[in-house]
Amino acid sequence: MREVAVVAFGQSRHVRDSAETSEVEMLMPVLHDVLARTGLTAGEIDFTCSGSSDYLAGRAFSFTMALDGVGAWPPISESHVEMDGAWALYEAWVKILTGEAETALVYAYGKSSPGEVRDVLTRQLDPYYLAPLWPDSVALAALQARALIDAGLTDERQLAGIAARSRAAAADNPYAQLRGAVPVGEPLAAPLHTGDCPPVSDGAAAVVLAAGDTARRLTERPAWIRGLDHRVEAHSPGVRDLTDSPSTRLAAERAGYFALPHGPKGMGGAPAVDTVELHAPFTSQEVVLRRALNLDGPAGADIRINPSGGALAANPVMAAGLIRIGEAAARIQRGESQRALAHATSGPCLQQNLVAVLEGEAR
């Protein structure tokens, strides 16, 4: 199989309200930044793929406007997913694996500020049984949190600890929106407090992928994608065990995570990654993901979870998953990580999950 690596990652400074910029005005500096890191121009990129949702800002076909920021002439090879950019990265990865592309530009953006993101996200739900009730994203996450507490898998204090650890880590992340000490706050949808929930964010991110020796030429230390897979569960929350994430576990298995050296294979320990970037917009979702990825055993103690602060520190919807991959890759590129797992999620209560295993060159 072809080797494919992340060779550059860039993101905007995520903010509550970016009304002064249009989507393309917000995105374009990020595209320029990520291309500058590789020395490539848009015309030299073989394939471009993006992730965004028109529902967020209420602008039909907004991704075609965003393409203005790429410079799409002469005509480029381009695709778009109405999903988080992590899935756009998946498409680009497959495109490179087929040999049809040597390099790819992947970007994602989301502006939640023009609308009410809690209401907007209800429109992704089953239109017959769920959407007519307008169950917002916080409410659905809170049902999952309660199920975890009832099962004895966490409590409100532990959830507050996850929030505090995430925002403390984000103090070192200049792009994050919530940094340092953030109060637990009032119950927003008990058992979840304001502090358990992500900020409402506007932001963008971009990644450049490259194959084999091209990747080695473009950067000193490529972050090789050793495995990448995504899996989806049933949509209805009432048929799922909300305390577990079999789709994350299966995606991780298919991405080779459990086969890594010192992998658990029934031993209960965590595989040999040093960094994990989880896309858990709500504190309770990190509990579910840690269980699915065996991160809670003694072997997990040395693993840095969400050194970026994760989605609890900045949650530009549609970009937050791609940012997890980018953050993990950037740590490898900076030499701060040798092997990392990155995760992205989509849908209510962690319905769909993507796992990437990334690795630096052997040293």
Add this chain to the structure above:
Amino acid sequence: MPEVPEVLTAPLVVEFPFTRSLGPVQSAFLTGLRERTVLGVTCQDGRVLVPPVEYDPVTAEELSDLVEVAPTGTVTTWAWNPGPRRGQPLRTPFAWVLVRLDGADSALLHALDAPGPDAVRTGMRVRIRWAAERTGAITDIACFEPSDDAPPATAPVPHDGEFADPVTGITAPARLDYTYAPGRAQSRYLRALADRRTVGERCPACRKVYVPPRGACPTCGVATDAQVEVGPRGTVTTFCIVNIKAKNLDIEVPYVYAHIALDGADLALHARIGGIPYDRVRMGLRVEPVWTEGGRFPDHYRPTGEPDADYDSYKELI
């Protein structure tokens, strides 16, 4: 860099009046709710799913064996909603609940009317409160309410799913409210337009002037950085004759809608042509904007009376 003016914003309402058809299982379930009957569907492994689905969520097998379950059940998880939002089942604070109805093996999402979070717990018994007016929709269940009813002693019984006048579709109106912000470049454009000036922006790389500007040169992928006043006159580069009256548009048909390359612009904008019979409009026609009192943009463009522009002068802009 051009001066950055205060950006404009405007309310934007997007409404989606979707009409959706139902499959046989969903039709029976929603019609049943109208008749105060709750139906589930039995999977091959014997599990009963409520709400029922057309295909097994695990095996993808087509499902059709309906059973009637009780209107009572048990809360499997819940979350307190202190501030109900538009469209949600209750206007006063309530609990979101997943309820496993007696006889079912899966849970249904809905609202529970309870005085406060202290009155709600996982495992509590609840029953359906039916809506007074029922149409065959999930909202025919107004909400759940606490109940002392014990689960029925008997297992769910098969149901043929037959009802008089079955519901075969639902209308699912949805409304989302936004505050639209067009960004820096378009704010500059719209502000100038309010002063009856048309201001495009020039690409620093290819030097093209875009009207209206969107902040980036779509060819070069860089920010347009210089404001350039164009027009007010321009040339019709191409046009069409509109013969069908648009809803809520008070313009007599037929009329002409045209691409107009304003003098100094490298991209044609589009507008209606007036002041000339529709069948006299032609490529190369020279036009100028017509403003109405208080209008923030030209109402339409009309002929200037100049000789037509030479084809070569606008052929790159078609």
